[in-house]
Amino acid sequence: MKKVIFLLVDSMMPTVFEDCMRHKTVPALQFLKDQGRYWPDCVTVFPTMTATVDSSLLTGVFPDVHRIPGLVWYDPEEKSIVNYVNGPQCIWKLGLSKCAKNVLYNLNEKHLSKKVSTLFEELASMGKTSASINAIVHRGMKKHHVRLPFLMNISTRFGLKDDMSGPDVLTLGAMVHTDLHRNIPERLRGMRQKYGINDSYAVSAAKSLIESQNQPDFMLVYLPDNDHEVHKKNPAHAEEPLIRVDRHIQNILNSFGSWDEAVKQCIFIVTSDHGQTRIGKEEGFNIDLDKLLESFRGLKLGEAVSSHDLVVCNNERMAYVYPLRQDKKPDIIHQLVSESRIDLIAWKEKQGVTVKEGGSGRTIYFEPNGPNKDIYGSTWTITGDWLTLDLYNHDGIVTYGDYPDVLSRLYGALYSQDIPMIVITARPRYEFKSRFYPLHLNGGSHGSLHKYDSIIPLIITGTEHPIKEPPRLVDLKQYILDLF
DSSP: OOEEEEEEETTOOHHHHHHHHHHTOOHHHHHHHHHSEEEEEEEOOSSOSHHHHHHHHHHSSOHHHHOOOOSEEEETTTTEEEESSOOHHHHHHHOHHHHHHIIIIIIIIIISOTTSOOHHHHHHHTTOOEEEESOSOOOOSEEEOBOOOHHHHHHTTTOOOOOEEESSEEEBTBTBOOGGGGGSOGGGSSGGGGGGOSHHHHHHHHHHHHHTTOOOSEEEEEEOHHHHHHHHHOGGGOHHHHHHHHHHHHHHHHTTSSHHHHHHHEEEEEEOSOOOEEOOSSGGGEEEHHHHTTTSOBOOTTOOOSSOSEEEEEETTEEEEEESSGGGHHHHHHHHHTOTTEEEEEEEETTEEEEEETTTOOEEEEEEEEEEEETTSOEEEEEEOGGGGTEEEETTEEEESSSTTHHHHHHHHHTSSSSOOEEEEEOTTOEEEOTTSOOOTTSEEOOSSSHHHHEEEEEEESOOOOOOSSOBGGGHHHHHHHHO
């Protein structure tokens, strides 16, 4: 059985990849595509934020089952906002120690449902070895010792000392003790290099495993740098960041002596977690939720919950709005629908989901099971205006337009928690603004249901094993298990 190397390139988009191929600037990715199979229309999960997407990738289910709602969400038991480290000002207001504990421990050990098993756990039960290189979702059968860098230890008051679970090999940059550190230059692990959460560190770790003859049966390698650069430069200028990613992939392929030898020995899977949308330049492209909802008493970062009307958890191009007082929910929805820059407003109703379009207010309702079967094999009951979600009926099959796989993805997000919640998404070129949260005017952003954020490329090389089509990221876990 060949070993599997899974390269997860943050914010890699098919349009940018294909531009690079036309210009012949990504030879490693071109080689893997030419030697294998390529899909330009793989669909990711919603919200299109790393924590939720990676949870679905590793568990093979949507958020209504794995229970990770987003990168930022409200925990009603703790009566606090959970932030898996997004936005320095936001983290500062919530508390670095609290946010660090959420991403280092609670995400995997507490928040991720115990009713689902991860890919790493299932591979271990099959007697297969695995590695997670810098991925934030990594729950496995082995315990690993946390060893925070000195400055992080001071910032968190030396309060993060518990072991974390993972596969046989686990890295989170310099924050987890690993024997691989002896082969990774110190300069890749400093504060300016995000303590090792960077492409160079990840590739050095992967190369070390390959060249030491200790390569596990499955290795997930997370490459984050592309995302950071696209946020700044926007997708219209994303070719150079992907060229740099390709150089790193060349480095991995070179570890085998030749690229041909690499695909003889290994199956390579290359994909992304989400795309990005270009955000406009002017202030009007920021939808200020603090101002829009100023007639309600919203929970401010750092406050304790008391007589508040709502909590807003901003995930860039989507947000969760949690009504804390049910008598206020209709008024909140009415206010959100009045804003034409908001694309979709959705909430749980009966056994399903009601969705309104911002501005026009046209409405659709859907719930699982029913006479309408979609291209992924799921069945639905759908009433109302199908154009609200850009749905079409082709020969009795539901197909998707601007919002790929929207029924499963939106249902999964809204039922990820057992409390009242409203999902809102921004139209293309727009992003939500909340005080202390990151903004990306004239840059790139993601989070929404729109195809710009939701369509990712998929390359599989080294095997002809059939994959479920059209491809979805949520189905890749089972595909990988089938390979073994």
